[in-house]
Amino acid sequence: MKVIICGAGQVGWQIARHLAGERNDVTLVDMNPDLVRRATETLDVQGVVGFASHPDVLEKAGARDADMLIAATHSDEVNMVTCQVAQSAFNITRKIARIRAQNYLAAEYGDLMNHDRLAIDVVISPEREVAEAALQRLAAPATFDTESFMGGRAQLLGIQLTEDCPVLNAPLRQLNELFSTLRAIVVGIRRDGRLFAPDPGDQLYAEDQIYVFTHIQDVNRALEIFGKKTKKQERVVIVGGGNVGLAVARALEARTDRVRAKIIEKDRTTAERAADGLERTIVLNGDGMDMDLLMEAAVDRADAILAVTDDDKTNLLVSVRAKQAGCQMTIALVNDPTLAPLMAPLDIDAYINPRATTVSSILRHIRHGRVRAVYSIGDAEAEMIEAQVLSTSPLAGRLVRDIEFPEGVLVGAVLKGDRVLKPTGDLRVEAGDVIALFAMANDVPEVERLLQVSIDFF
Amino acid sequence: MRTRLAEVPLLVVLLGFSGALALVPAAHAVAVNETRIARGFLYSALILILVAVMLGIATSSRPRSGSTRSHLAALVGAYAILPLAMALPMLETVRDTRLANAWFEMVSAFTLTGATAYPAERLAPSIHLWRALVGWFGGFVTLLAATAILAPMNLGGAEVATGRVPGRGTAAAALIGRAEDPTDRLIRSALRILPIYAGLTLLLWVGLLILGEQGITALIHAMGTLSTSGISGPTPLSRAGAALPGEMLIFAFFLFAVTRRAWPVLLPGRPRSALVADPELRLASLILVVLTALLFLRHFFIAEAAGLAGDLFDGLASLWGILFTAASFLTTTGYVSTHWLTAGAWSGVGTSGMVLMGLAIFGGGTATAAGGVKLLRVYALLRHGERELERVIHPSSIGQGGAERRRLAGEGAQIAWVFFMLFGISIAATVAALSLLGTDFESALVLAIASLTNTGPLADLGTAQPIAFGALSDPVKAVSCLAMVVGRLEMLALLVLILPSGRRS
Numbered sequence: 031m032k033v034i035i036c037g038a039g040q041v042g043w044q045i046a047r048h049l050a051g052e053r054n055d056v057t058l059v060d061m062n063p064d065l066v067r068r069a070t071e072t073l074d075v076q077g078v079v080g081f082a083s084h085p086d087v088l089e090k091a092g093a094r095d096a097d098m099l100i101a102a103t104h105s106d107e108v109n110m111v112t113c114q115v116a117q118s119a120f121n122i123t124r125k126i127a128r129i130r131a132q133n134y135l136a137a138e139y140g141d142l143m144n145h146d147r148l149a150i151d152v153v154i155s156p157e158r159e160v161a162e163a164a165l166q167r168l169a170a171p172a173t174f175d176t177e178s179f180m181g182g183r184a185q186l187l188g189i190q191l192t193e194d195c196p197v198l199n200a201p202l203r204q205l206n207e208l209f210s211t212l213r214a215i216v217v218g219i220r221r222d223g224r225l226f227a228p229d230p231g232d233q234l235y236a237e238d239q240i241y242v243f244t245h246i247q248d249v250n251r252a253l254e255i256f257g258k259k260t261k262k263q264e265r266v267v268i269v270g271g272g273n274v275g276l277a278v279a280r281a282l283e284a285r286t287d288r289v290r291a292k293i294i295e296k297d298r299t300t301a302e303r304a305a306d307g308l309e310r311t312i313v314l315n316g317d318g319m320d321m322d323l324l325m326e327a328a329v330d331r332a333d334a335i336l337a338v339t340d341d342d343k344t345n346l347l348v349s350v351r352a353k354q355a356g357c358q359m360t361i362a363l364v365n366d367p368t369l370a371p372l373m374a375p376l377d378i379d380a381y382i383n384p385r386a387t388t389v390s391s392i393l394r395h396i397r398h399g400r401v402r403a404v405y406s407i408g409d410a411e412a413e414m415i416e417a418q419v420l421s422t423s424p425l426a427g428r429l430v431r432d433i434e435f436p437e438g439v440l441v442g443a444v445l446k447g448d449r450v451l452k453p454t455g456d457l458r459v460e461a462g463d464v465i466a467l468f469a470m471a472n473d474v475p476e477v478e479r480l481l482q483v484s485i486d487f488f
Numbered sequence: 489m490r491t492r493l494a495e496v497p498l499l500v501v502l503l504g505f506s507g508a509l510a511l512v513p514a515a516h517a518v519a520v521n522e523t524r525i526a527r528g529f530l531y532s533a534l535i536l537i538l539v540a541v542m543l544g545i546a547t548s549s550r551p552r553s554g555s556t557r558s559h560l561a562a563l564v565g566a567y568a569i570l571p572l573a574m575a576l577p578m579l580e581t582v583r584d585t586r587l588a589n590a591w592f593e594m595v596s597a598f599t600l601t602g603a604t605a606y607p608a609e610r611l612a613p614s615i616h617l618w619r620a621l622v623g624w625f626g627g628f629v630t631l632l633a634a635t636a637i638l639a640p641m642n643l644g645g646a647e648v649a650t651g652r653v654p655g656r657g658t659a660a661a662a663l664i665g666r667a668e669d670p671t672d673r674l675i676r677s678a679l680r681i682l683p684i685y686a687g688l689t690l691l692l693w694v695g696l697l698i699l700g701e702q703g704i705t706a707l708i709h710a711m712g713t714l715s716t717s718g719i720s721g722p723t724p725l726s727r728a729g730a731a732l733p734g735e736m737l738i739f740a741f742f743l744f745a746v747t748r749r750a751w752p753v754l755l756p757g758r759p760r761s762a763l764v765a766d767p768e769l770r771l772a773s774l775i776l777v778v779l780t781a782l783l784f785l786r787h788f789f790i791a792e793a794a795g796l797a798g799d800l801f802d803g804l805a806s807l808w809g810i811l812f813t814a815a816s817f818l819t820t821t822g823y824v825s826t827h828w829l830t831a832g833a834w835s836g837v838g839t840s841g842m843v844l845m846g847l848a849i850f851g852g853g854t855a856t857a858a859g860g861v862k863l864l865r866v867y868a869l870l871r872h873g874e875r876e877l878e879r880v881i882h883p884s885s886i887g888q889g890g891a892e893r894r895r896l897a898g899e900g901a902q903i904a905w906v907f908f909m910l911f912g913i914s915i916a917a918t919v920a921a922l923s924l925l926g927t928d929f930e931s932a933l934v935l936a937i938a939s940l941t942n943t944g945p946l947a948d949l950g951t952a953q954p955i956a957f958g959a960l961s962d963p964v965k966a967v968s969c970l971a972m973v974v975g976r977l978e979m980l981a982l983l984v985l986i987l988p989s990g991r992r993s
Binding site for chain 1: 884
């Protein structure tokens, strides 16, 4: 597949690396010759220096026979025009644009990005993605990893088992019988650093890390069964009232269970904008590093603090400070990926890397074909793959128990229409269903064969 | 005509118009065969017009100063001089009267106070019409001044919304001010306001006529409502014949004294937000509902204890009486409902006039014809208080509700507070002056508040014994006239006019 990526910033660079690694024909377009040269030297990509939205530049990048264009320059407007040019002059079928300004994305102008208007197929909003990631983190405080699947109807939870888990030493088969209405399934266990897909006869032990694939409505029940108190997140402090903080606060306000959020923002104008965009949330103006201000936000009684300013160091220090003051959970936004190893020594519960979030959401859209989502578990040890079952697939029309899955593959759930079903032996997989599979890295090619995605991948 | 008018000083133009207005009662007197009164009005009208024309000719060659400040000076001058001119027809037509009484009558009408020095039966209907007309004209001048003179100078309530120093426009406004002549703006505003003001008055007049009031009485009540002067003709509202439906109609027209947003055109270029969301209207509704409920429940429980609460009709009627009268005094109009006394009769205890004094101090909306502190200022102070309470809990928090509301609760409230203090000081000073002149304290207080809030009928209801203005000594009348003018023009505007020129040198 031929892909043009406009903008060789962190996001463009990462995507280029991923796509080039998957043996695609990638062309990178950027104004900065140094960046382009560095990219062509280190990655297996071609480079074109020029202004992304100019038709001649796109033509030079091979727009005539390109299959996809990803516009990830710094400017929303350039990204939009690039997509428009790609549509009108070169008829590129798939166009993805990164758009930051929330104003373009407001619901009342929802059809602005239509095929016959701005001609953008997929809009990636980094702020929105980051806010979503933050919310997911907040929603499942007891987990160490979480990702949603099937359009938000199902959730993958990573749970660290402890001594107070009530179902220790019971075979999984027995769990299934005990909690027959629970729409959740253990798809992976990591014991002594080794990840494996469990058999029905396997038991759970303390200190195991398990991955559970569950219906979204059963998340809390699943957490309870595995010994995690699902304490409601009632008081949340957000440091940083920019787009991300505002988006998170808005989402918290929109929730039906009353979450009391407070925002701390240093810049007066930004703080006022945040206050105007919110109804119940209290916005405090001041430095988030100021202990008095943190106490004013009652950080010592807060269930979680979310540090989402644009400065990594502030985020880390605020998180540490809040934790010291007694905050239950800390989540920090970290732009610099090299800071990630600091999280454990600093006792920060979770971190969000906005660029990684953006890259993974763009990648998810690229793999749109039949594979609808891929989530890499652990250090690329396994993948959670969500895919549509084709009529040509050997899965179609067969009972789950009759399908010869490799040893390291488990079915997480099956989506029929808009109902998420727990996989049982006598569930019939039909063409058009969406199936979520846990697959150990070694078994991924076999899964792809089963899904017949290699033929219709794009 | 328009350019000619623009060359003549504002004060002279207003003088000419008040002369022309005197032709209306002259015509009425002719129609009812009161030749002597007709002659009096006609001659006065001709004299006033003649004087105005001569003054106009004499002053038109003067270079036009044409600044907004000079208009403000003319406005103050109008309140000093016009009542004297308007007293001329009164002197001509009312038998056995003195200039002091006639002047008091006219100041009271022109400042929309509506207090009268004469018993109603002593004046002929045409003279009542003249009082109402002067009040109506005063209402027009008030609306015009608020829109075209005070608002551009950041006065008259605009200072609360903008939060800037009163007496100055913005830099941008100054630029526009140079491009656009204030006199032009004045004339344009006048031409825009007059048809609506007159049209609404006509509408209310016709409405009252349909509901059963007599011709001239209905017109006087319509004028009294729209201008908030509260002037009644020979018959008070409660005996005018329109009864409950008439009161309901008038109640609806109080809206125009509660918020300037109810007026269709007074706000050029401002986005029209929903009337329901208007803070002044909301505050007025809240005040009225809470107060009516409190007063009604008080009556209800007393009546209940006495075993008289059974009569549902009396209860509802007294509820309406309280609501209408409260609204009437909140807008500083001062009409009293037929059923105001029903509540008292029902439960056996009267309602204190103190409550009405409080309402009159709140006042109506900014840039309307109402007087008092004005609802917007009270609203700003309330918001400020609310905000301060918030800040006790979260000292660094940011106020909710948008930039406009933050400004209102911050700088706006500060200026509102300054005004409130000035108002309080005015009350104290007036009470002191009246007491020095020998009035007893209670009457002095009621007189001071009635004058400063431009709510003449307070004198009847504020104390146990109604105060007869006619029986007051001349110095007392003069003090209360001064208080009326101060209340009408607002202390802040007077200070802005007086202070800079004297203090800067």
